Amino acid sequence: MPELPEVETVKRGLERLVVSKTIKHVHHKADKSFPNDQYLVDEFMLGATISKVTRRAKVLLIELSSTYTIMVHLKMTGQLVFVGDTSRWGAGHPNDSLVDNLPDKSTRVHIEFDDGSILYFNDQRRFGWVKLLPNHAVELEPFMQKVGPEPFDPAFTPSVFIERVRRRNGTTIKAAILDQTVLAGVGNIYADESLWSTMIHPAERVRNISDAKLRELHGAIIAVMQLSIDKGGSTNKNYVDAEGKRGSYMEFANVFRREGQACTRCSTIIEKLRVAGRGTHICPHCQVQLEHKDN
């Protein structure tokens, strides 16, 4: 579930919470959640200061003063939660329970800073990872080499989107926009929401969709993700931000996880189907495949 808006929300939280902090200890389990040589951890993490936090696609990049970068992918159930200086939050802050409960059995890595605060990487399903790389090696990672443009980059114009999405003319539009090499950051939630918004059936072949419609979709992807960032992302199940807070975008979702409920546009009951191997939510009245329409 962490898609672009969720990762962006975590990134903004970390910018506020951990930049300029110095790493004192790194606790980790020796598994693929943390595939790093111990001597590199000792040499380039311990004593290093966090200089900058950025995001590319769904990947978080935590730059250190040591010329190394901590690369984090949350995949489905990953969380990066900062705990420290609880006094300034006050009673009732969502972080309170986390202070008491972390680390827990989902904690794969935790980074302790010299002021006693701690950044936890939790991941129930262990698909996510935390990798330490020299700065120059980040862009050489295979994923970073092939990932498509950032949706909020001004260079990502409608024509750029159309040109890239048409490289996947033979597949369904949902598979095409989920493809991270077409554009960065779209996952299952925002794919369904942007397709509902533009009244495109997720199983429609890209080649059947007009440029005008793809132009609309370009705008909808950006709009939907911007709204979600404004709402702190979507908490479907596991996702929380860097302070342990849930996002509220799901309250604004029109189809995702709303099967059985009325479409907000036409009151038809939302259905769930399977497209591109994913659970997919549509309004069967608003989103009709072109070959099934009369004329």
Added chain:
DNA sequence: CACTTGACCTGTCCGC
């Protein structure tokens, strides 16, 4: 090559 499906994991939910 283009595209689809399965694997990676574990917790949760549903039906019997």
Added chain:
DNA sequence: TGCGGACAGGTCAAGT
């Protein structure tokens, strides 16, 4: 209540 199986979904590997 217990138990098996389906499901969740980001990305890569394997299969068609």
